[in-house]
Amino acid sequence: MAIGNIIPNSMGTARRPIGLLASTLASALALTACATTGMANAEGGKADADRVEMAAMTEAEGPYPSTYKPYPGVATALVGATVYDGAGNRIDNGTVLFRDGKIVAVGDATLSTEGYRVLDGTGKYVTPGIIDIHSHLGDYPSPSVDAHSDGNEATAPTTPDVWAEHSVWPQDPGFSRALANGGITSLQVLPGSANLMGGRSATLKNVPARTVQGMKFPGAPYGFKMACGENPKRVYGSRGRKPSTRMGNLAVDRQTWLDAIAYANNEDAKRDLANETLVGVLKGEILVHNHCYRADEMALVMDMAKEMGYKVAAFHHAVESYKIGDLLRENDVCSAIWADWYGFKMEAYDGILENAALLHQAGACVVIHSDDANDIQRLNQEAAKAQAAGNRLGLDIPDATAIGWITLNPAKAMGIDAMTGSLEAGKMADVVLWNDDPLSVYSRPEKVWIDGALMFDMMDRKRRPVSDFELGQPGEGDVK
């Protein structure tokens, strides 16, 4: 405990390292610092040989970089299947070509497959890899014991300084279930919603890795988790702290933004991790994902964003979005929602099955999300539920549109749509072959490729990941 407290201090300010471990770390830091700034010191001709100028990497230098590299794949032509491209198009008897990790072409049966290993998908379906915009895999991993509770830094109402990737346990068996049963190829792991500002999210490729860096989606922007409503006011109000009310929520948010603006305008300010994140949001480099249930609160948050000069990428959970579809369309904010959750808390009381459909009708952006280690395995079914509710209203929502709710739309809201989310030439070959219509309860992912590499095959018992945690346990390697 003592060491845990000391190390961050010594790393942050590089002073007075205490204890063996801490001083070792401080030395390592000094060496790293030399590598980046040492030469400048030498050129500056500083005579004091004992003095070592220390500096951490800046945010712009990209600490904790992704080390993910696509796994080897075979140039593959999927032929004969019904293709939903994620961008709203359907191709019957379509052809999807991918090579070297990238989609080469998507078209009809006339596309040449020469030079590709041809996979017959007759009677089957092809979609882009499914994307979950709201997951806690890794930061609330299985088994869900207290020792694994790493999703809420619930010690202060605003913690913009924490990064979800520093909590993610890559050995969470949930990643493999999401892949094998849900066709999930990318996901955003968010901090929890105890805090008004919960910290940065991590966007991951759903590949097994020994480190979180090995999962980090290369080039994905950071997200920033915010929360309104019951959770922050309950958590802090119960401790006699601000905020204890919804007005307290907004007040703390606004003051925090004002302080961040002051920080951004102060060239002499000491580096501050929290403000670096907030300034990233104000610059539009970090995307806001705001947990918010009630329509009236979402309207207030959109005005707060205007007041402070940032944009909300998506409201998450948003069970009352259907009441303000017009506002959400005008403000270009997505709603990342469940198909059928309701009633578990007061602000979820007005959840209805038609939320997505009514948003679609209003021309607002729909994303179907999970927030759940089980539902992430069936986002396709959740999309189908939401679509069916709309079709009962006579909205006639095409299947290809519903698939977009779990592919291209989340990719857009996560800022990765130029790289994945749809089957378009040049994009990552994140692809799912379904054994039947993915909007049916009777279908399963048969094969899943990530960057063109086959990472799951229903027909091959060994082509599925088994986490370290599961080795030697009952049910190791089972179909799950």
Place this chain on the structure above:
Amino acid sequence: MKAFLALAACALALSASPVSAQDLVITNAKVVLGDGSEPIENGTVVVRGGKVVAAGAGVTAPADIASMDAGGAWVTPGLFATMTTLGIWDVGAVSESNDQRAGSAPFSAALDTAPIVNPASQHVLIHRAAGITRAATSTMPSASIFAGQGAIIDLDDDGSPIMQPRAFQMVTLGEYGGAIAGGSRAAAHVLFRNALREADSYGSAARIPASGRARDIRSGDDLPLDPRLAGRDTDRAGDALLTRFDAAALVPVVRGEQKLYVAVERASDIRAALALKSEFTRLDLVLVGASEGWLVASEIAAAGVPVIADGLDDLPSSFEQLAATQSNIGRMKRAGVQVAINASGLNHARRLTQVAGNLVALTKVPGASGLSWGEAFAAISSVPAQISGLGGRAGILKAGALGDVVIWDGDPLEVGSIPTRVYIGGVEQSLENHQSRLLDRYKDGYEGALPKAYDW
């Protein structure tokens, strides 16, 4: 005050005006009997006086009842949801509206769900609209390992939901039971045994004889159990742990007159639960949860103990569920276990159809074990009804069964399908609820000449 009471009485009289059971004939239907068989094309269902008269193919429609052409629509028995909390909460996180747990109560086994079920709860209305017509509902373990006595309810709108009060007792003996009992499974097991022995003695006589002859429970060369831990000679006055009410509530359990639902997940905990029958021979056990049931499926089958199992749990979400797999139910079924799909682990019980559909999908996965369509439907209709003591009466369309009939807009196990008509006991039910009214208000846009609040 008098005026108010009079008004209330009037309102009550109006709402309680009896709706008599309709005689009902549905023809040209895709009929699902609910007994595990596959759907029957062009079938007929006949309900008279609130009871099913006949269902299936080759049924002659009686001439004296107006018949309804289903146009090929799916027609099924009402779904039976087991292990729910329907009618005993409004909003999960609003504690004053939520009667599922009573952590500060002095009672446990004596808690009785029957008097507290609210048939006007939105969850009852919403689940009725989802095709669930009967359910097992119960308080949850909180102050003690005993949850209390669950009830069997119907979901109709006649204001009297209780079909069978005190239908079962539930006890939790795994990780959660251990935590409640003081910190370990051992504590839970001792608490359980003590409770049943107290109840056993309490049942025969309130005054406990001090000189009962203990059974010889020595086996092999292990130390014999002290007779006071195994016999009936508990001095209730001296060291009774149960309240008088809790002890009384467990009397029918120990006599096998009331089912005992045992919530356990781990294979070894399941074995320990099955072993209780050798110690308390009259227990009428049902297992609940049983994520690792497939590992001990043959033992469960041999014991003849039914299981209410979580359908899609496949994560090692705790150390007692390391072997969890979606194939659990299919494998247990293949081993001869009677298995119903548990509603209590679901987001809401209305997802039972989705879970059943997923188990059908599993049949196409090499290495997995699923259910046929008919088996899957039975696992959310006739099987849970049978486990709940309503075998042949609910969750099934056959002569003599309750007239619970649901007409669907599609395959009932498909995620997009919902009921278009629901009959309970032969009475057509309203499918309106808070959610449907919100939809009515918002489906056609936003403010017009007046605020939305005038749109109702």
